[in-house]
Amino acid sequence: MKEQETKSTWQLLEVANGKPIKLWTEGVPVENEARTQLMNTAKMPFIFKHLAVMPDVHLGKGSTIGSVIPTVGAIIPAAVGVDIGCGMIAARTSLTASDLPDNLAGLRSAIEKAVPHGRTVTRGGRDKGSWQDVPQQADNAWGALAPRFKAITDKYPKLSKTNNRQHLGTLGGGNHFVEVCLDEANRVWFMLHSGSRGVGNAIGNLFIHMAQDDMRQHIANLPDRDLAYFEEGSEHFDDYVEAVGWAQDFARQNRELMMQAVIKATRQVITKPFEVALEAVNCHHNYVQKERHFGEDVLITRKGAVSAKKGELGIIPGSMGAKSFIVRGLGNEEAFSSCSHGAGRTMSRTQAKKQFTVEDQIRATAHVECRKDADVIDEIPMAYKDIDQVMHAQRELVEVLHTLRQVVCVKG
Template sequence: MDHDLLHAPGAHPIKLWTHGVPVEEDARKQLINTARMPFIFKHLAVMPDVHLGKGSTIGSVIPTQGAIIPAAVGVDIGCGMMAARTSLKAADLPDHLFGLRTAIEAAVPHGRTAQRGIRDKGAWGEAPHEVDQMWAHLEPGFKRITEKYPRLEKTNNHLHLGTLGTGNHFIEVCLDEGENVWFMLHSGSRGVGNAIGTLFIELAQQDMRQHMAQLPDKDLAYFTEGSQHFEDYVEAVGWAQDYARRNRQVMMARVVAAARSIIAKPFDAQVEAVNCHHNYVQQETHFGAQVLVTRKGAVSAHKGELGIIPGSMGARSYIVRGLGNEESFCSCSHGAGRVMSRNEARRRFSIADQEQATAHVECRKDSEVIDEIPMAYKDIDAVMAAQRSLVEVVHTLRQVICVKG
């Protein structure tokens, strides 16, 4: 059997593709809480990068009928990956990669300025033309949403489009097994997606105030199909997912332009391209039924569908092709998955550890990125081995440049 089965009293079955990778006890408890919700369709599917999350477990696939859990989608709505193979070879890259890294850093706002009253370095001061053009596609939908929920108007929306963010969001230059150069990045719906997620999580909890005591976790508060908030959330989450996809497209175009400013040799940047979400919800058909599938830290892996599974900033990443495994609701992992919290990583590791773990990568190696040290993540090889029945590897990538927010 390619997966393990977890049964708990009063819960739907839980199927785990976790052979050979650790699953923390708190994550198991959280999975059981979600599996106890009455509207789960058939079973939960759990990916090998599974770890504790807010409300629902990261690395889980939650199929529902007649209801939707906003906290299961989370606040980084539409977070995902984009990768593009170029016509460049490793030998075409500069001997010293610092100049290319700094050109990418200059082209895409990243990080965040916490102090109030100072312009946030992670947002545009003035949006470039291509950001304005992309926002024009998004603005009508945003107006419809903000007419109902004016609180969302005063969010970072237009000026966050085409920006990276913080934490585990990154831009990388990678080489595949044939020494082909790839650009790869990871980001989502930025400030506006966070605001949408936060608002609807609050609304779900307010709507269920009388029933909260019966919920295994307040973050499992849900909207029922047919209710006004259900329809509004489906509209808003769909818009945020579109924003996230377009955000990655703008960033990728700017990364390519930055590379062209450094690399004299002309190159094609769309030899192969993949753009996939891993925090989202959409309607799909499974086992002959219409189902809402929430992938919280999981990627769609329908038969023949391409996806991206990144490792850490010091490990390999993979371009994969889905095998269409119905038992997993045609899904796979979204990365390696953390084995410790950010605070634990900061406590346990030093700058010297970070320098050693990323010696082969042109990247920042300071105290601000220790929480992203490779040792804070599961072994990507073990994660890939656990999901052999879900995906096949098309390309194996190793990063040579990594830009962190």
């Protein structure tokens, strides 16, 4: 074991009064604030073995994004976050680059019409990112989710007043996107990134505040109030596990519905018949679930990390304008069989908007049919880490199957 560790690519960070931290960040910058946050999490008494840190690590709420947090007997709602079940779906088609129209604006427009995206806040008006009339497919999917949702809202009625049914099959904003990509053989892929939308956000926030309320007497002893937790066996622990599991299922279904809508929209633009899902992946990167590691059953919270069990397929997107990867897990147990969920930000959205201009955005995305306006500057490729360095740092965690480059990108 010792011999294997000396050859390993992770770096060890010992934490006084806490569990060690193993970082797969060779050649990738890690901000000091993120290190402090990791050390705070490592001091929680229920951490199992060690924290595993992915190369896209950066500052988050309570815990860093890009970390794998194994726990026994407790769960930290803020570590899971408010975009519960956020993740990626990708599918390879039988189309090739030569089947795409010379001008891709029509394809982007068709996808934008088919998938509600973005957000408008109006008094009493409809949010443009939700359905006005929920389509039949989304309603059928909601029918399967509704009974469990009712069980949750019976206990927490506040959650029924959320965007739930009308958000199923919609993209959202921020870094959520739909892309048409080409792989190394010029084959066309569809790929998108989204989570559990308004209802997942409401569930996350409700339980984060509930954990803080439950720990009111102890909150001052925590390294960060966002590390408030539920202990196994407590009433709210079981309720949270039930709600978070439901939100993760909503997120997976949300991505499936959008993928179907993207395929349908493309068929309206490209009349040549084509097959889809020749290779397909649907994976979460903000979630918690029970898993077996080092011979024990533990709760694994992946906050901006993807499961990478041996042979398991995953998706690691770069920023808009950079490449993305379809990967196969190597089942590295030291990393709790995980990998990064993307490139990871190097600066905040506010900082990116201050530092870069629309002209910078136009240059950086010259090869992509996408929005190039002031509202998407925070997603500029330069606000993210170098995806090649990120992939090199996790070469013991995954192997690359396909390298994708975007040709169309729809942002929320």
